[in-house]
Amino acid sequence: MSWDITGIGAVAVNGWNAMDIHAALCTGLTGRRSREGDRYRSPHTYRIDDGARMGRGDAGRATKWLCEVVDSALADAGVDTTAVDCPILVGTTMREQRSVELWWIEQQPLTLGELHFGTALRKRFGATRSYTFANGRAASLYSLGLATDLIESGQSDMVVVASTDAITESAAALFDPLPDPARATPWSDRCDHRRILSGEGAAAVVLQREGTGSRCARAKVRGVSLNCDASQGMASDLRSITDAMRQAHARARVSSADIDLVMLHGSGTDLDEHIEMSALSTVFADHDPGPLMTAVRPGGGPALGGSGLLSLVMAVCAMETGAVPPEGGNSHPIAESAGFLMVSRKPVIADVAVAQIDAFGLGGVNAVAIVERSR
């Protein structure tokens, strides 16, 4: 079984729609910006420039972007946005936590309804079947997997899968990127395992039962695996991640030889990068040189809970345009990546038919999706 992706939408630090973000990635335009103030170790951040200054006008940004990307994806799929009666699954890391911080520290106004994305989705789209999953950096691919389950089990013919995250002051302080840009580049052997790239953004896709949409599918989801490390630590577990990749291939009924492109999770921490690469080395051991590999987190600005869905949207754009965006300059690749076809510095023109999307959350929540080009 496969599921049609009939609409896509995205907002990131380097673009206000999916194709613009893809084009920006291909030209090497990053979302790195100077940070205001001196409260953090790093002078840079991946913050969406929407006119709001840190602390002023910040409240409600995650909700605003969520509504925008859902609207874009529905419009792209040719679906009426005024009365959405299908489920909307939202993956997030930080929810509307930034609004809570501002209420707490600056006494800015807040209602409990503003903490709940469902309130805005009901108001904007008339949706009464929305669910918010706070599942760390794997949240949006988890939502995608659950959406396929809803369609497969006959509970709905269409599901909107979305993600949104605005960076919080607490996360910025705790997971501050290092000042040296080279050290904040994934797959670099200089990464500090306790520094994690953080950023913001939103993405959405409309998923429909095969052949039921009013418009042609832009791509197809073939399968999504979900698991959990169940370990005490924050670092990823090699066995679980390897299992997640293999389960995704099994659910999609593809072999590792069928994968043309891997959209890496690329957390920016050396330990997790080693583990992801080790898992890929195992899964793709019989294939030399194996699939192309890239990621959108370093260049496009990582999107926390939405990183997996933004990666998926970029994979769809790569299938449609034939251009696989680079992950950005990486002058110190880790040893495990040596045998792989890493797309770095400039885009690669390629015929991508099947892509693997990785998303691994802190604390060991893992999801891997397989996406196929629409014929």
Added chain:
Amino acid sequence: MRSAVITGVGLAVTGVRGVQDLLSMRSRDSDVPAEPVVLHTRPTRNRDRASGLALRAAGSALRHAGFLGGGSAVRGELAAVVVSTNFTGLDVACACVDEVRSGSIGEYGPAGPPYTTSDVVAHWVAAEYRLRGPSLTLCNGPTSGLDAMYWARCLVETARATVVVVVGVEPDTTVVARLHGIDGVCRWLDGAAAVVVESAEHADRRGFVARAEVAGYWRMAEVADVLRDARSLGPDIGMYLADGQAGLPGAFDLTRRLGRCSGALGVLQCVVGTSWLDQGASGAVLAIAGGTSAEQTCNDAAVGLLLRTPRWSVTGAL
């Protein structure tokens, strides 16, 4: 499609000694005493109050389901966790901002930074009980607990899991108290409820008699819509669980005694409903959350969940 049954329940709620205390609230008009749950978990880095409460409730539910203390083993790859909470993590985030603004935030230790996100509870529950299947955290407003039960049933029905530990938890902390105060609410829950949802076939194979079946779920615009569709399913409903504003005379309102339960409400309702059925009561249980009775500005939908005596016996016959 596989059916989902409930095989165990557990509680860790301030002022409540056990499920019988909750059931007795249905007839007695007594207030809940305020003794807080004292947590005696082993010291672990960054373990917050919500996680401590959840671990205790989940452990009780797993034992009740025969999985701990010499009972059946949980097969980790097919064991999932679903947590419902609306307030977990917010207190840690606000404390961090206080430190940032005061200039006192420093390097964290080798154990890493504290968790500021709501999925911390699911992380600890999965780690403690080695649940290696899907891990979900629902933050879905007043209906979140019943929504979590729905997703547990989905995981079982679609064979992503055979056993799902569902936890509803809300901690009473300084930040959470002030958040409730926004709505003028002066009483709220400090506690966790847990339910073990399992595939009927799996429970049957290990010779365990299910206590209740998750028989129906509705998420609709208004409570009246939920009632109409639930009643049309046919079962005689012997117990309604809803708060006072749902307009259901005779409904058992847990919030009247426990205060606002938020993300924990639906799971608490399922603990009560399951225990009532497990004691041999006749009729089904309909739990309702959300709608016009919801936390004032959070009224995106009303949700109903139907529990009934399981159709499966230990012999597997319908």
